[in-house]
Amino acid sequence: KGSEIMTTQSALKKRNLYLVTGVFAMLFSGVLYAWSILKIPFKEVFSWSDSSLALNFTFTMCFFCLGAFFGSILCKKLKAKITLIIAAVLVGVGFSLTAFLTADMLYMLFIGYALLAGTGIGISYNVVVSTVTSWFPDKKGFCSGCLMMGFGISTLLMGNVISKLFEAPDFGWSKTYLLLAAVIAVVLFISGLILKAPTSDVTLPAPKPRKNASKEQFTLRDYKTSEMLKSFTFWRAFVCMAFITAVGNSVISFARDLVLSVDAAPQLATTLVGVLAVFNGIGRVLTGAVYDALGRKTTMISANILTIIAAGTTLIAVLNNSLTLCIVGLCLTGLSYGSCPTVTSAFSASFYGQKYFPMNYSIINFNLIFASFIATFANTLLINSGSYIAPFAMLLALAVVALGLNFTIKKP
DSSP states (O other), X not given: OHHHHHHHHHHHHHHHHHHHHHHHHHHHHGGGGOXXXXXXXXXXXXXXXXHHHHHHHHHHHHHHHHHHHHHHHHHHHHHHHHHHHHHHHHHHHHHHHHTTOOTTOHHHHIIIIIIIIHHHHHHHHHHHHHHHHTTOTTOHHHHHHHHHHHHHTHXXXXXXXXXXXXXXXXXXXXXXXXXXXXXXXXXXXXXXHHOOOOOTTOOOOOOOOOOOTTSOOOOSSOOOHHHHHTOHHHHHHHHHHHHHHHHHHHHHHHHHHHHHHTTOOXXXXXXXXXXXXXXXXXXXXHHHHHHHHHOHHHHHHHHHHHHHHHHHHHHHHHHHTOHHHHHHHHHHHHHHHHHHHHHHHHHHHHHHOSTTHHHHHHHHTTHHHHHHHHHHHHHHHHHHHSSSHHHHHXXXXXXXXXXXXXXXXXXX
8 A cells, every 4th residue: 555655646746747748848849830920931032822821721730630640559559759759850850841942832831831840740749648648537627728738828939939030130931940840859859758658557546536517427438439430429529629629720820910900010910929829828728627627518618608709709800990809809719719629638538538548539639620621711711802701700600500519519
């Protein structure tokens, strides 16, 4: 019994180290979401169209999801260390290739940024989340929230630095991409050396079996991916999350231009992209805490209602050309978008168990692909109509449909 207590105490210390390492890794990986800042030189220097740049973000999300899927497979065969080193190489090579783009090399943006960097960050995302959350069976929501916060606030902490480096005459965008390649690769490599999954002899606090406020109880068994895919509950949650995520994905892809459209100064527009990221991070942590305290149903419905309010507020801001309302809309969008990955991670582990979590989580994360194509369509509506009214009207409608699905989701 004494050795068991020691094992538990040692495991608690170790998992805190792993959580800090995971947050740090996610912080640098999350720079992928700073696309509205990272795309600036390609628009200004190469005059590439908004539709082409929006398509790159869609491709990035697709390869991000595919990377997460392959990460779950690789991690099972090669363990976290080797898998994260592979991710580090892919991200390093991807951003390095992006650093040497010329005006006639749009295809290389898709290969370097979307395919290689997107896949590498997707792999690292899945490995970090699945490895670290396996140490927190008693605090799935809290752990997921902390990790997602790191991923979410990356734009704020790194976005302004990147923007200033782009403008620095002795540095510029090319060297900035090379710096990103080196730093992210090193961080992922070091994370791979530190992170390990708990072994069978590790004793961790068990989740407290309780019925939460929504009268649901966490699953007591592990579902294989094939079983999960046969669950109608899974598909309702999948579509629901795709529609909710589409609102945030769309805003992220054109956040800076959106703020400029309501007469914000360029520097303020860049700062507000960071503010969006701050609320994205806050939303991830708050959602994890709410999930642990109130359960899945209350959390998902609250997040959905917040998404409806965010899309509606931004639509009103566009209709009235109001910078103040636009800022409020961005903050609310950040909060609602931040809730999505935390809910997805905690939902997958709580409903379908931890044993097959890496694969199950990578599958449910494919909702990002559908959300990204919706974001691309929103950009198409923007280009064709010349206004943000049509995109936000569509996003608002999808958020309302998601709420209807949300009320029907029940434990498998």
